[in-house]
Amino acid sequence: SQTIHQWPATLVQPVGSPLSLECTVEGTSNPNLYWYRQAAGRGLQLLFYSVGIGQISSEVPQNLSASRPQDRQFILSSKKLLLSDSGFYLCAWSDETGGYNGELFFGEGSRLTVL
Amino acid sequence: GNSVTQMEGPVTLSEEAFLTINCTYTATGYPSLFWYVQYPGEGLQLLLKATKADDKGSNKGFEATYRKETTSFHLEKGSVQVSDSAVYFCALNTGGGNKLTFGTGTQLKVEL
Numbered sequence: 001s002q003t004i005h006q007w008p009a010t011l012v013q014p015v016g017s018p019l020s021l022e023c024t025v026e027g028t029s030n031p032n033l034y035w036y037r038q039a040a041g042r043g044l045q046l047l048f049y050s051v052g053i054g055q056i057s058s059e060v061p062q063n064l065s066a067s068r069p070q071d072r073q074f075i076l077s078s079k080k081l082l083l084s085d086s087g088f089y090l091c092a093w094s095d096e097t098g099g100y101n102g103e104l105f106f107g108e109g110s111r112l113t114v115l
Numbered sequence: 116g117n118s119v120t121q122m123e124g125p126v127t128l129s130e131e132a133f134l135t136i137n138c139t140y141t142a143t144g145y146p147s148l149f150w151y152v153q154y155p156g157e158g159l160q161l162l163l164k165a166t167k168a169d170d171k172g173s174n175k176g177f178e179a180t181y182r183k184e185t186t187s188f189h190l191e192k193g194s195v196q197v198s199d200s201a202v203y204f205c206a207l208n209t210g211g212g213n214k215l216t217f218g219t220g221t222q223l224k225v226e227l
Contacts, residue, residue, distance in 0.1 A: 043219035044159075046215075090159065104151075104161070108156075108158050109156075109157070109158050
């Protein structure tokens with residue numbers, strides 16, 4: 001069966017410090033991968049998605065970047081965190097066929113607090 | 116562009132009460148529609164979906180009908196339980212890649 005894990009689960013970082021959140025998927029090949037952010041009092045915002053190794057699409061301009069060094073690994077990074085980067089970050093995967101299936105499988109989430 | 120509008124929460128109900136969470140959408144083309152649920156401290160999981168007009172998605176006692184004429188996909192349950200307390204997200208997808216557009220979420224609190 002397929003599983004998705006992301007870590008760390010909780011992170012408290014000072015403004016200006018770097019960030020690295022990792023996500024790995026097991027039990028499937030060539031998944032589509034996604035990073036979403038859920039800010040306090042707001043809905044889910046798609047930040048990045050990837051259809052393959054090294055292929056990253058950014059949905060919104062921001063202080064963050066994403067990389068996919070391996071088929072089932074997706075990393076969210078920042079060189080210098082801002083207060084506005086605080087939020088709950090969710091990694092997700094879907095079947096490569098895409099289309100109208102719509103079923104995303106989410107990780108447990110990483111709560112980032114920037115102070 | 117695509118958008119999803121949900122009723123604001125929190126919605127607080129007593130156990131066994133009837134639940135409705137409204138969701139309307141704006142989309143180009145013919146979207147597929149979804150409800151996701153997020154239990155406390157967890158990621159989201161798919162609750163139900165409908166891929167064409169008049170389809171009814173159902174799961175765990177929850178139902179939602181795809182109404183094209185009113186561009187709505189309201190979530191309903193006849194008798195809620197304390198364990199249904201969670202945040203519910205309505206979402207749509209109009210194209211490939213599963214890049215879903217989510218609503219802002221509606222928090223449901225069910226009390227004894």
